[in-house]
Amino acid sequence: MTSxxxxxxxxLRRGIIELAFGxxxxxxxxxxxxxxxxxxxxxxxxxxMLAYGAPAGPPALRREIARRVAARESCACTAADVLxxxxxxxxxxxxxxxxxxxGDVVLVEAPTYNLALGIMRDHPVExxxxxxxxxxxxxxxxxxxxxxxxxxxxxxxxLYTIPTFHNPAGVCLSSQRRQxxxxxxxxxxxxxxxxxxxxxxxxxxxxxxxxxxxxxxxxVVRLGSFSKTLAPGLRVGWINASAGLLERLxxxxxLTSGGCVSQFGAGVVGRLLAADGYDQHLxxxxxxxxxxxxxxxxxxxxxxxxxxxxxxxxxGFFIWPTLPAGLAATALLPLAEARGVAFAPGARFxxxxxxxxxxxxxxxxDEATLREGARRLGAAVADAQAxxx
Amino acid sequence: MTSxxxxxxxxLRRGIIELAFGxxxxxxxxxxxxxxxxxxxxxxxxxxMLAYGAPAGPPALRREIARRVAARESCACTAADVLxxxxxxxxxxxxxxxxxxxGDVVLVEAPTYNLALGIMRDHPVExxxxxxxxxxxxxxxxxxxxxxxxxxxxxxxxLYTIPTFHNPAGVCLSSQRRQxxxxxxxxxxxxxxxxxxxxxxxxxxxxxxxxxxxxxxxxVVRLGSFSKTLAPGLRVGWINASAGLLERLxxxxxLTSGGCVSQFGAGVVGRLLAADGYDQHLxxxxxxxxxxxxxxxxxxxxxxxxxxxxxxxxxGFFIWPTLPAGLAATALLPLAEARGVAFAPGARFxxxxxxxxxxxxxxxxDEATLREGARRLGAAVADAQAxxx
Numbered sequence: 001m002t003s004x005x006x007x008x009x010x011x012l013r014r015g016i017i018e019l020a021f022g023x024x025x026x027x028x029x030x031x032x033x034x035x036x037x038x039x040x041x042x043x044x045x046x047x048x049m050l051a052y053g054a055p056a057g058p059p060a061l062r063r064e065i066a067r068r069v070a071a072r073e074s075c076a077c078t079a080a081d082v083l084x085x086x087x088x089x090x091x092x093x094x095x096x097x098x099x100x101x102x103g104d105v106v107l108v109e110a111p112t113y114n115l116a117l118g119i120m121r122d123h124p125v126e127x128x129x130x131x132x133x134x135x136x137x138x139x140x141x142x143x144x145x146x147x148x149x150x151x152x153x154x155x156x157x158x159l160y161t162i163p164t165f166h167n168p169a170g171v172c173l174s175s176q177r178r179q180x181x182x183x184x185x186x187x188x189x190x191x192x193x194x195x196x197x198x199x200x201x202x203x204x205x206x207x208x209x210x211x212x213x214x215x216x217x218x219x220v221v222r223l224g225s226f227s228k229t230l231a232p233g234l235r236v237g238w239i240n241a242s243a244g245l246l247e248r249l250x251x252x253x254x255l256t257s258g259g260c261v262s263q264f265g266a267g268v269v270g271r272l273l274a275a276d277g278y279d280q281h282l283x284x285x286x287x288x289x290x291x292x293x294x295x296x297x298x299x300x301x302x303x304x305x306x307x308x309x310x311x312x313x314x315x316g317f318f319i320w321p322t323l324p325a326g327l328a329a330t331a332l333l334p335l336a337e338a339r340g341v342a343f344a345p346g347a348r349f350x351x352x353x354x355x356x357x358x359x360x361x362x363x364x365x366d367e368a369t370l371r372e373g374a375r376r377l378g379a380a381v382a383d384a385q386a387x388x389x
Numbered sequence: 390m391t392s393x394x395x396x397x398x399x400x401l402r403r404g405i406i407e408l409a410f411g412x413x414x415x416x417x418x419x420x421x422x423x424x425x426x427x428x429x430x431x432x433x434x435x436x437x438m439l440a441y442g443a444p445a446g447p448p449a450l451r452r453e454i455a456r457r458v459a460a461r462e463s464c465a466c467t468a469a470d471v472l473x474x475x476x477x478x479x480x481x482x483x484x485x486x487x488x489x490x491x492g493d494v495v496l497v498e499a500p501t502y503n504l505a506l507g508i509m510r511d512h513p514v515e516x517x518x519x520x521x522x523x524x525x526x527x528x529x530x531x532x533x534x535x536x537x538x539x540x541x542x543x544x545x546x547x548l549y550t551i552p553t554f555h556n557p558a559g560v561c562l563s564s565q566r567r568q569x570x571x572x573x574x575x576x577x578x579x580x581x582x583x584x585x586x587x588x589x590x591x592x593x594x595x596x597x598x599x600x601x602x603x604x605x606x607x608x609v610v611r612l613g614s615f616s617k618t619l620a621p622g623l624r625v626g627w628i629n630a631s632a633g634l635l636e637r638l639x640x641x642x643x644l645t646s647g648g649c650v651s652q653f654g655a656g657v658v659g660r661l662l663a664a665d666g667y668d669q670h671l672x673x674x675x676x677x678x679x680x681x682x683x684x685x686x687x688x689x690x691x692x693x694x695x696x697x698x699x700x701x702x703x704x705g706f707f708i709w710p711t712l713p714a715g716l717a718a719t720a721l722l723p724l725a726e727a728r729g730v731a732f733a734p735g736a737r738f739x740x741x742x743x744x745x746x747x748x749x750x751x752x753x754x755d756e757a758t759l760r761e762g763a764r765r766l767g768a769a770v771a772d773a774q775a776x777x778x
Contacts, residue, residue, distance in 0.1 A: 089647030258478030
């Protein structure tokens with residue numbers, strides 16, 4: 001797409017290639033599948049879909065999710081392990097409401113998903129960042145933070161982590177660190193809130209196992225979602241966690257009163273998963289987004305000057321280049337916009353204000369537009385270097 | 390209906406007339422209207438309905454709500470005065486997250502909607518009850534509570550109130566008290582959270598004006614909903630408030646990240662309101678529920694022993710009889726269940742444990758079943774009186 005509708009969350013600006021927005025291309029949303037499922041579900045089970053629903057979500061959807069998770073992740077999962085959510089943002093809000101107390105420390109990766117920080121700001125918790133490298137969160141740094149907190153008589157309640165196809169950094173937590181992180185969490189009673197929204201969007205090989213699936217008794221709350229694969233507007237996702245944690249989350253007063261937060265959309269998704277078409281749809285997404293990733297990565301290698309570096313992500317939506325020493329992403333942005341390209345500056349994602357990197361999303365545009373975006377970005381970096389010189 | 394599907398929020402028990410559940414009769418949900426609107430909206434605006442939506446909700450729905458509110462309540466209302474919610478439970482949770490701080494006092498009516506108390510329990514606030522009489526919340530008691538708090542150096546942040554067709558008490562706040570309450574709220578900076586979910590279900594005359602519509606600059610957050618009129622499972626409602634309060638609520642991190650919490654359902658409702666049929670549907674609901682109310686009230690007058698008293702509500706779903714002196718509703722419940730009828734005991738709705746009343750809903754059953762329920766209830770009260778004697 002090259003111009004955006006004004007009624008979506010992010011409004012595209014004329015003449016600017018907007019690489020800041022981490023949302024699926026509207027042209028790739030599963031409109032046909034949703035339409036078929038919605039009409040079939042309303043015909044067959046209309047009143048049940050439209051009444052107050054069970055707080056944990058429609059049993060049929062919970063069974064379908066459990067079936068898929070068990071098959072695709074080779075782990076045990078039944079409907080009892082699934083709580084339907086209204087997407088990962090709603091789920092994260094619910095986790096914070098139900099599992100934290102005022103003054104608690106919540107750990108995040110630095111960088112982390114910027115809008116998750118906004119959700120945390122609405123709660124009376126203290127957010128502390130732990131650095132990330134090419135293998136995911138640094139566990140030596142995590143141990144240091146936990147030690148400092150303990151020495152001060154405090155404890156971290158949650159760690160919000162995106163171990164698979166990280167937003168914004170694109171990295172995956174290494175296999176060894178997954179095991180080690182689970183041990184640390186068990187030892188410290190630290191609940192790992194695993195944002196796993198990009199798992200199905202894997203372009204090279206297989207996605208690494210989820211922390212939740214590796215399990216081993218560690219306290220993990222895994223947030224899964226259909227927002228990137230079917231449609232964000234459905235507001236349907238799910239939570240996997242141990243029985244005890246799931247029970248605490250399901251005790252939410254909002255669920256007890258209003259029922260499942262996405263009852264209607266959940267009924268549609270349940271029906272959609274029970275029919276054919278989702279796997280073929282996912283295959284199209286993977287092929288399309290992989291090609292876009294390749295186009296953007298290749299063009300960045302061509303157009304970014306020496307001194308810029310980035311890793312090519314194996315899944316997800318984002319490339320996270322680091323700028324040459326001395327350049328700040330926030331200062332680069334107006335120069336880039338003058339050249340007709342935009343991005344999300346690193347400082348938005350970093351609790352410590354680190355601004356050396358920038359987030360580029362390859363989800364929203366076709367290959368030619370992404371290549372042109374990379375060319376403009378390269379020109380903007382050259383402008384910045386010339387201005388500095 | 391006489392038996393309930395197990396996948397809805399409340400499961401009916403065989404042989405028991407369940408007068409405890411305050412939910413619409415599934416047979417009266419607007420399945421046809423929703424089906425038509427859903428397919429039309431997906432055909433015409435599929436990707437826009439299914440993408441991340443504007444945090445405040447789809448502009449088309451906000452305009453339709455504003456148009457209806459302005460016309461039906463004879464007040465000024467534009468789309469800018471409307472924030473789409475995921476129903477009143479989600480909205481109340483959002484209000485508590487965004488407008489309270491740890492330790493704040495939240496005032497409620499005594500009795501109040503029991504499941505609202507559950508939503509408040511998830512937040513670090515102190516809940517204090519203020520008694521109600523036949524004209525709604527007692528303002529002398531409210532002044533006393535505010536005075537005690539002030540003397541202790543504290544302030545009440547919010548008052549959660551159901552001034553129109555109260556749940557559970559069925560009463561309406563009188564016209565004079567509406568004016569006086571707005572003055573008190575302005576004077577004390579007390580935000581009135583007006584749960585206005587039953588407004589369209591009025592059976593005698595017109596519903597009194599909303600506190601929000603009376604306005605006059607007082608801080609009012611009015612929660613409106615389509616849960617009782619279209620379908621609870623859509624999870625679509627709205628919030629009206631002054632620009633400042635609406636801005637604070639819309640700044641929610643969950644909205645900023647995920648967009649409108651009920652984007653898909655909101656798209657359907659927007660389309661539905663723009664088409665014909667909703668007003669005719671409301672007329673059917675009013676006629677049907679009014680007849681059920683009459684049947685239950687008449688049968689209660691026949692079957693309840695002397696010493697029981699109740700007012701007949703002019704709207705909403707509930708009759709709230711008070712038992713003869715010496716009888717407690719919670720103790721009556723097993724006797725009633727043995728007779729094949731259930732209700733919600735008063736203690737569930739009262740912050741002070743007052744258990745003299747019971748909530749009966751007339752929304753779920755036809756007239757004959759309601760009459761039989763009243764007969765069984767009368768027999769249970771007689772059982773209790775005999776047991777006591």
